[in-house]
Amino acid sequence: MSNVVIVGAGFAGLAAARVLAPKHTVIVVDKGRGIGGRAATRRIDEATLDHGAQFITTHTAEFADEVQHWITAGVAAPWFHGQVGPHGVAGSDGHVRYRGTPTMNSIPRHLAAGLDVRTSTTVTALHTENDRWRVQFDDDVLTADAVMLTSPVPQSLALLDAGGVVLDTDDRAALEAVRYDPCIAVLAVYDSPVELPEPGALRLTDSPIDWMAEHVRKGVSARPAVTVHTTASFSEEHWTDSNDEVVATVLGAAPFLHARAAVATQVHRWRYARPSVPHPAPCLHATNLPPLLFAGDAFDGAKVEGAFLSGRRAAEQMLALI
Numbered sequence: 001m002s003n004v005v006i007v008g009a010g011f012a013g014l015a016a017a018r019v020l021a022p023k024h025t026v027i028v029v030d031k032g033r034g035i036g037g038r039a040a041t042r043r044i045d046e047a048t049l050d051h052g053a054q055f056i057t058t059h060t061a062e063f064a065d066e067v068q069h070w071i072t073a074g075v076a077a078p079w080f081h082g083q084v085g086p087h088g089v090a091g092s093d094g095h096v097r098y099r100g101t102p103t104m105n106s107i108p109r110h111l112a113a114g115l116d117v118r119t120s121t122t123v124t125a126l127h128t129e130n131d132r133w134r135v136q137f138d139d140d141v142l143t144a145d146a147v148m149l150t151s152p153v154p155q156s157l158a159l160l161d162a163g164g165v166v167l168d169t170d171d172r173a174a175l176e177a178v179r180y181d182p183c184i185a186v187l188a189v190y191d192s193p194v195e196l197p198e199p200g201a202l203r204l205t206d207s208p209i210d211w212m213a214e215h216v217r218k219g220v221s222a223r224p225a226v227t228v229h230t231t232a233s234f235s236e237e238h239w240t241d242s243n244d245e246v247v248a249t250v251l252g253a254a255p256f257l258h259a260r261a262a263v264a265t266q267v268h269r270w271r272y273a274r275p276s277v278p279h280p281a282p283c284l285h286a287t288n289l290p291p292l293l294f295a296g297d298a299f300d301g302a303k304v305e306g307a308f309l310s311g312r313r314a315a316e317q318m319l320a321l322i
């Protein structure tokens with residue numbers, strides 16, 4: 001049995017850990033307070049809001065099978081069919097949108113059951129030592145035979161740089177080519193119902209807003225609460241605006257809210273929200289180093305489905321290496 005450290009307890013890291021854990025000693029570490037990465041849910045007063053990934057679609061039989069397991073386990077359910085536009089469901093594209101039950105974060109928590117997952121554990125550097133890895137934390141260190149990095153690629157590269165690990169030139173160039181779009185999420189809680197059209201979600205065009213969802217209608221929240229995601233260009237342009245400025249601009253532009261006063265608001269800035277330039281393979285095995293794999297949604301797939309399948313493919317490759 002080899003010791004494997006997986007950085008990141010999002011869909012990619014957890015999918016990988018489930019493949020590797022029956023055969024090796026696997027530790028998943030995440031700097032976040034909870035499990036799930038960008039499949040994030042937040043509570044504000046009695047309101048509950050999914051503020052990262054909003055729904056899941058399936059485009060492969062492999063992932064559709066996995067989602068069926070989640071439905072059977074009671075952590076996912078169909079939310080709506082088709083695409084949404086500015087007035088709710090705009091038309092069928094043949095795909096069901098699944099939500100987490102009760103929240104998006106329920107699914108990664110289900111995947112983590114039985115695994116050794118350590119949250120609030122930030123990796124600060126990766127070093128090599130005698131053909132093994134030394135994984136450095138603020139006040140601790142783990143040695144590992146193999147490492148999988150599922151953190152957003154720029155963050156993964158920073159960990160190697162901090163430990164003085166030199167990647168093969170081609171690997172480095174391929175990883176540096178990966179790009180992400182940012183997204184600002186505005187979360188707003190209301191004291192009376194917010195009437196968004198069925199299914200309680202909108203996608204806008206010609207607006208700073210890309211997506212809005214109301215969480216009572218979605219079945220997530222006991223109290224009216226809306227998540228608003230801004231477009232990549234708005235997010236870039238307004239990244240350093242104060243939270244008050246962002247809230248005023250975004251909620252002011254939000255249809256169906258009619259500039260109503262929210263009882264509570266929060267802002268979350270997703271620096272690496274979605275890959276805009278992905279790597280063209282499901283994972284990357286670093287050459288000329290102790291076993292090291294890169295995986296995540298930036299590897300050939302995007303979204304929850306891409307992240308999950310990337311983690312699986314990376315784990316299969318890892319099994320062949322250790």
Ligand SMILES: Cc1cc2nc3c(=O)[nH]c(=O)nc-3n(C[C@H](O)[C@H](O)[C@H](O)COP(=O)(O)OP(=O)(O)OC[C@H]3O[C@@H](n4cnc5c(N)ncnc54)[C@H](O)[C@@H]3O)c2cc1C
Pocket residue numbers: 007008009010011012013029030031032036037038039051052053054055056057121122123124150151152155159183185229270272273274295296297298302303304305307
């Ligand atoms: C606003 C938004 C909306 C989205 N909407 C959808 C949607 O509707 N449908 C869909 O399918 N997808 C959506 N996505 C994309 C989806 O959330 C991601 O593709 C998927 O969750 C990525 O999973 P991952 O495991 O690759 O990465 P992540 O979930 O980002 O996991 C990486 C983890 O690495 C951890 N980490 C980073 N650095 C360190 C470190 N130094 N030490 C320890 N841990 C570290 C992070 O804390 C994080 O938990 C959305 C994303 C965002 C941000």
